[in-house]
């Protein structure tokens with residue numbers, strides 16, 4: 001099976017082409033450059049290096065979120081349209097699961113996290129014993145409340161992600177010696193790993209596939225405070 | 240006997256609150272033009288919310304491609320190029336169309352053509368008539384009000400534009416004061432046909448020696464008039480308010496446009512943009528232009544005045560013939576503009 005894997009959920013961007021479990025070519029950047037400029041050329045380059053033509057792809061795997069809304073949409077719009085145009089399978093994988101999958105330690109809780117601004121994070125809790133298990137679902141949380149909840153598990157916990165450095169003082173402050181930090185190279189998501197996880201997942205229905213934002217827009221949540229979301233006209237209609 | 244090869248362009252438009260994909264033949268025949276409008280969603284907020292718009296675009300994008308290809312009865316092999324709006328507009332919204340267009344161009348090795356959304360609006364007129372140059376366009380929409388001079392095909396020069404609100408924006412704000420739901424342009428237009436111009440609102444900059452517009456003074460005058468009456472417990476005639484407002488907008492637009500038509504040596508005047516669907520404006524310019532027998536007046540078809548991908552396909556065809564191509568690194572440019580005339 002020939003696989004293209006794409007992650008643009010946050011500042012790092014990673015693209016890989018796999019043949020089953022084998023990596024053929026990959027590219028990862030961790031620079032503040034707009035993903036819409038970088039992604040498509042990266043896909044073209046990596047596929048060329050791998051010697052795989054678009055029509056040969058069997059499956060496209062994309063990190064579906066959470067993460068930066070714009071970043072996610074560039075990745076998902078690209079993956080979804082490619083899969084549609086090439087008539088191949090499409091698979092979405094949690095962007096947090098992708099980070100967790102890089103950690104092989106089976107004795108600790110794995111806590112991947114992304115900055116969601118205003119001291120909030122996107123995070124979840126995973127364990128890796130033979131296979132990766134999601135113990136607490138991906139969620140959008142106030143950092144202090146999340147760390148306090150984690151504290152009560154009384155487990156050693158490894159925090160992974162490029163944004164972890166930003167929160168290190170607060171993590172250590174609340175969790176003390178319960179918290180661990182991985183080797184730096186594990187903080188950057190790798191599309192090769194994304195390919196390995198996504199290889200065995202069920203393909204999704206392409207047309208309805210959207211990012212997992214894990215957060216309503218501000219306008220919608222304010223509107224819902226005073227309105228019901230039932231019995232309304234279709235929000236989008238073809239005319 | 241072999242039929243001449245037809246040029247087929249798959250076009251994308253997602254700059255604001257419409258997701259649209261079209262298949263256009265030879266730049267002037269619509270094989271399909273799928274438009275998914277989000278207006279019911281943004282009505283909740285009284286205007287377009289950018290993040291909500293971007294989210295709807297990604298829900299709709301491949302379904303619109305599917306419908307456009309099916310309705311046009313074409314396969315990827317039949318296509319000659321992919322055209323896409325890359326600006327101006329809402330950046331997050333533009334990026335969905337740009338990403339999708341690039342994906343299809345890459346997947347099927349098709350040339351990618353970047354299209355300016357405003358050029359698209361002007362080229363909606365191509366479905367009415369061939370465009371001959373030099374030409375002038377009055378472009379009026381929710382985001383833009385400008386006079387564009389086109390010395391030759393593919394060249395656009397702004398000779399004047401609004402200094403504050405776009406005309407469409409003024410319609411929406413005035414509509415809110417009248418208690419209408421967003422977007423209110425059509426409702427005001429209809430109401431305006433039933434009243435009289437009794438309020439005589441200001442015609443800003445109408446005598447100024449330039450082609451610029453201003454609508455914020457008119458908007459304020461309107462709001463003040465209504466609020467003043469409210470304070471006195473009076474109720475003003477809504478139809479007369481609408482007529483007076485529309486008359487002021489139309490007077491300024493028509494007078495400046497006409498002057499431009501006299502001062503520039505042009506063959507055509509093109510009326511385009513969302514507000515070009517306004518019946519009052521169409522009728523007024525039609526009457527005025529009848530007296531100018533040297534300039535042909537072309538109105539974008541009402542159905543193609545709002546945002547749609549068919550207009551992008553028409554503008555894209557011109558760029559295609561000129562050899563204009565974008566790389567896979569094409570980015571959205573939310574503040575893309577035509578050049579100002581030197």
Ligand SMILES: [Zn+2]
Pocket residue numbers: 356360380513545546
């Ligand atoms: Zn427009």
